[in-house]
Amino acid sequence: MATQYKNAYSTAWDEQPDLLTLDQALDMDMGRANRLYAAHLNRHLLQIYAVLGLDGLDVRAAEGTVLHLADGRQVLDFSTGMGAAGLGHNHPRIVAAERLCHDRQVLDIIKLAPHKLQAALAYNLAQILPDPLDTSFFATSGAEANEAAMKLAERIQTPKGKTKFLCMRGAFHGKTHGALALTTATDVHTGFLLGVPKENVVYVPYGDIDALRRAIAAETGAQGNSIIAAIIEPIRGTACEVPPPHYLEQFAGLCRDNDILSIFDEVKVGCGRTGRFCAFMHEDTVPDIVTLAKTLGGGKRAIGAMVTSRDLFERAYGNRNDCNLHSSTFSGIGETCAVAIETLNTLHEDGLIDNARLMGDYLEARLEALHIKYPRTLLEVRGRGLFRAVRFNFGEDLATKLVDISSNPLFLTYQTVLIGALARQLFEQHRVLVHFQPGARDMLHFMPPFTVTREEIDQLVDGLDSILARGIPDSVLRFVAGNVKRLVSGGRGKG
Numbered sequence: 184m185a186t187q188y189k190n191a192y193s194t195a196w197d198e199q200p201d202l203l204t205l206d207q208a209l210d211m212d213m214g215r216a217n218r219l220y221a222a223h224l225n226r227h228l229l230q231i232y233a234v235l236g237l238d239g240l241d242v243r244a245a246e247g248t249v250l251h252l253a254d255g256r257q258v259l260d261f262s263t264g265m266g267a268a269g270l271g272h273n274h275p276r277i278v279a280a281e282r283l284c285h286d287r288q289v290l291d292i293i294k295l296a297p298h299k300l301q302a303a304l305a306y307n308l309a310q311i312l313p314d315p316l317d318t319s320f321f322a323t324s325g326a327e328a329n330e331a332a333m334k335l336a337e338r339i340q341t342p343k344g345k346t347k348f349l350c351m352r353g354a355f356h357g358k359t360h361g362a363l364a365l366t367t368a369t370d371v372h373t374g375f376l377l378g379v380p381k382e383n384v385v386y387v388p389y390g391d392i393d394a395l396r397r398a399i400a401a402e403t404g405a406q407g408n409s410i411i412a413a414i415i416e417p418i419r420g421t422a423c424e425v426p427p428p429h430y431l432e433q434f435a436g437l438c439r440d441n442d443i444l445s446i447f448d449e450v451k452v453g454c455g456r457t458g459r460f461c462a463f464m465h466e467d468t469v470p471d472i473v474t475l476a477k478t479l480g481g482g483k484r485a486i487g488a489m490v491t492s493r494d495l496f497e498r499a500y501g502n503r504n505d506c507n508l509h510s511s512t513f514s515g516i517g518e519t520c521a522v523a524i525e526t527l528n529t530l531h532e533d534g535l536i537d538n539a540r541l542m543g544d545y546l547e548a549r550l551e552a553l554h555i556k557y558p559r560t561l562l563e564v565r566g567r568g569l570f571r572a573v574r575f576n577f578g579e580d581l582a583t584k585l586v587d588i589s590s591n592p593l594f595l596t597y598q599t600v601l602i603g604a605l606a607r608q609l610f611e612q613h614r615v616l617v618h619f620q621p622g623a624r625d626m627l628h629f630m631p632p633f634t635v636t637r638e639e640i641d642q643l644v645d646g647l648d649s650i651l652a653r654g655i656p657d658s659v660l661r662f663v664a665g666n667v668k669r670l671v672s673g674g675r676g677k678g
Contacts, residue, residue, distance in 0.1 A: 240258075245260070247274075248261075248272075265618065266456060266630040268478075268482030268632055270478065273482070276525055281483065281518060283521070289518055294512075298517060300517050304520045311460050313469045317493055319489065320488070321486060322487035323511065324487050328475065331489040333365075335489070335491060336412035348413075348414065349395075349412070350387075350414050351386070352386050353367055354421075355416070358371060360375070360376075361379055389419050392427075407442065412471075418462050422572075422623045422626065435469070446470060447472070449463070453477075454479050455478060456568050456633070458536060458540025473489075480526070484522045486523050535633040539568045542631075542636075543566075550571060550644065556648070570630055572626045575655075599624055602619045602624050602626070605658055608650050
């Protein structure tokens with residue numbers, strides 16, 4: 184079939200390539216997969232996976248919280264793609280929604296007419312979110328949703344002479360050029376021309392309302408202030424930091440009083456993870472713009488959403504010449520919208536947001552019990568709902584006695600070794616997958632699906648208890664043993 188289009192002018196470089204079939208790709212062993220990954224993707228990232236013992240993670244099937252490995256092991260996923268699979272893996276209602284779309288041959292791509300599934304999804308979001316948040320733009324990621332929010336704000340505010348964005352120190356809003364400028368959780372700016380120059384960004388500490396008030400005052404002159412919009416994560420993602428009570432109310436109020444648009448980035452915690460549909464709903468406040476992604480895709484689809492008011496959308500794009508100034512080829516394709524529609528219905532009809540709250544409370548209680556049991560090692564339990572983290576006391580003198588990383592480029596800090604050791608032990612010894620963030624290397628993060636059970640939470644916490652009972656040095660020594668070649672190849676191994 185593939186050769187029917189060839190003609191006499193075919194040349195050597197357009198002969199039929201030696202392609203892997205889908206069956207071959209699915210059945211590939213991890214040895215070959217890793218060789219291809221190193222050759223054609225990112226060999227340095229593969230090294231990091233190997234350090235954590237995850238380069239051999241051969242997942243042959245995934246269901247709910249459980250990853251079924253090729254060797255017969257079952258692993259609990261308490262990371263879920265940094266929270267993207269809020270409904271768990273291959274939720275039956277989401278799979279059924281995709282199958283229905285296939286059976287009915289649903290139209291995915293059309294750019295010359297309205298798509299009814301886009302309209303339905305936007306309507307559903309307007310029913311869930313508080314007034315006046317009733318108008319949506321669909322994207323394919325959280326970063327793109329934040330880009331859309333920034334551009335809408337600029338369209339409204341730059342004619343007034345405003346030129347700056349305000350963001351929190353330690354924030355993460357994405358790695359596209361505009362969102363990158365407002366991302367300060369880690370050093371991801373190096374070598375890039377930022378979409379918003381640093382001189383056009385005002386940085387303030389997270390959770391400090393007086394600092395926000397001072398920053399606005401410093402940017403205010405006779406003609407008003409220079410700030411286009413202020414963006415915040417209702418829970419700071421990298422550090423799993425919940426702001427003080429009523430902070431978000433005060434934040435939105437200050438913005439409103441000073442003609443600054445407020446953007447709440449709910450990409451990580453929205454769609455139910457905190458026990459409310461959005462984290463800002465724990466307070467009596469509404470932002471001008473909210474951004475969503477991750478869970479909205481039901482663990483199967485890439486979708487983000489920027490939701491604002493009809494009034495603000497009209498002020499930015501409210502005429503035929505400007506209505507398509509911001510667009511995306513894959514914005515709101517049919518089956519993706521269908522999955523998002525089913526995701527929202529599943530969250531509410533199956534009580535998953537309530538379960539996120541209940542299981543989040545249970546997870547918090549069990550982690551707090553560990554904090555009481557190991558107060559010198561486990562310093563703090565953070566988060567809300569099913570976004571939780573524990574912060575450890577990692578004395579560098581402990582690590583330096585166990586291993587020398589001074590000449591090894593794979594390990595930037597001793598904290599990396601220590602937190603990596605804990606994560607690897609949870610995976611290898613207790614079959615639980617967790618993650619940590621580059622901007623907070625003293626914390627383990629837990630983001631299970633909203634379908635998680637008490638028994639699954641017990642497996643995580645009992646495993647962590649077992650590791651802490653043996654002591655951090657035991658985990659580090661096991662970690663060193665698993666990475667001995669990497670640790671000593673460029674430096675001087677100890678112990």
